[in-house]
Amino acid sequence: MKPPTAPILAIRTAIRKIPKGKVSTYGAVAEAAGIPRGARLAVRALHGAVDLPWHRVVGAGGRIATRGESAFEQRFRLESEGVRFSGKRVAMKEFGHKFRAKRPVK
């Protein structure tokens, strides 16, 4: 098996940092991993990675991006952690995780 590429690993690391009860977005985790506009890589990083809190990654604006049954499971898992929704979207303003800047503003 080919080892995952560095960017993929970096994104997975970022995903693991999302605390329970919070969510992040594909674009945000990619950016936090140093890959601006790498949302599609976040998708790759997540696919098949059962050891990650995949349910804490949602689409822009808090939209559930998974399809089919997983969409229901994702919402269920999030609500179980205390994440609340506003209609079909996660209330990002309250539950969106903010990654620490690489360079603390100070």
Added chain:
DNA sequence: TCCGTGACGCGAT
């Protein structure tokens, strides 16, 4: 090697 596809994002229409 080329090409289509994907749990995406964003601006334009």
Added chain:
DNA sequence: CATCGCGCCACGG
């Protein structure tokens, strides 16, 4: 709100 197009990167046929 629905659609389209384009950008981005990795993977598989």
